[in-house]
Amino acid sequence: MNGDLAVTYCTAAEEVACNSDAIILLTQWEEYAALDWGRMSAAMKSPYILDTRNFLSQQHLEELGFLYEGLGIGTQVKKSLPVFLHHYRDGSQV
Secondary structure, eight states: OOTTSOOOOOSSGGGGGTTOSOEEEOOOOHHHHTSOHHHHHHHOSSOEEEETTOOSOHHHHHHTTOEEEETTTBOOOOSOOOOOOOBOTTSOBO
């Protein structure tokens, strides 16, 4: 699809968590509610989720170690936020 972009397409929702810094939930499909969010959190580098539909349980996800943010409801920061660095192909970073 996007041959010039460094994009990895996944066939299962659980695959996106592996070494990821964040998950952005854009839909409220029941399949996402049924995911094993504990496994998702454990697989991530930095378990942060932006729930744009306010679909998932904030309390449950925070108990699993996520920093949860619901669109329009914000978050209460209980721990320091991770610093995200963008690495360019030449090794430099922002």
